[in-house]
Amino acid sequence: MLTHFQFKPLYENKQLPGWRFSFYFNKHKFDGIYHxxxxxxxxxxAPNGEDEIKLLEQIHELMLFHVYDQ
Structure with missing residues (x-):
């Protein structure tokens, strides 16, 4: 399970799409850009193998909820 998920706009102009995100998984910090x-x-x-697949799904759900469903 990922914890401490955070995101912020990638650009100063918040109208432009793109976000930086970070979270912890199994005591390791991961960072990325969501386009x-x-x-x-x-x-x-990047997380390893099957962990990455699970985490990608969770990140997509979190971004849809926090960015697009507000």
Missing amino acids: QNGKIEWTSA
């Missing part, structure tokens, strides 16, 4: 098309670009080391 408007849903693509995730890791700015830290």
